[in-house]
Amino acid sequence: MESRVRLGLLRARLPEPELNVAVTDADGQWLAEGDFVWRWARVVAEYDGVHHADPEHCRRDARRRRSIEAGGWTYVQLTAATVRDPRDWAAAVEQLRRLLA
Numbered sequence: 001m002e003s004r005v006r007l008g009l010l011r012a013r014l015p016e017p018e019l020n021v022a023v024t025d026a027d028g029q030w031l032a033e034g035d036f037v038w039r040w041a042r043v044v045a046e047y048d049g050v051h052h053a054d055p056e057h058c059r060r061d062a063r064r065r066r067s068i069e070a071g072g073w074t075y076v077q078l079t080a081a082t083v084r085d086p087r088d089w090a091a092a093v094e095q096l097r098r099l100l101a
Helices: 002-011 055-070 080-084 086-100
Strands: 018-024 030-038 043-048 074-079
Touching: 002 030, 002 043, 002 080, 002 086, 030 055, 043 055, 043 086, 055 074, 074 080, 074 086, 080 086
Parallel strands: 043 074
Antiparallel strands: 018 030, 030 043
C-alpha cells in the first residue's frame, strides 16, 4: 500500500518524498522513521495500515506522532480509507499541497 500511496502522490504532482528515512529534531536527535518525508518542508506523512488499529499499536503511534510534532514537524496521517475514498484522498493531497507550497 505504501507504494500505491507514493505513486498517488506523484500522480498528484506533489514533490517526491524521501521514503522511510530518519526524522530528527533541530539538534539532530532521532525522533522516528517516516514513511514519506519532505525534509525541506518538515512534513511527514505516514500510511497506517490495518495493523495500526491494534490498541497497543495505536498508543505507540500516538506517542510517535506527539514526538514528531514536538520536534517541529507537521504530521499527516494516511489510511486505507483515505486512499479508497476519492474525497478523502483529494483532501489529503490538498493538505499536502498547502504544506509543501
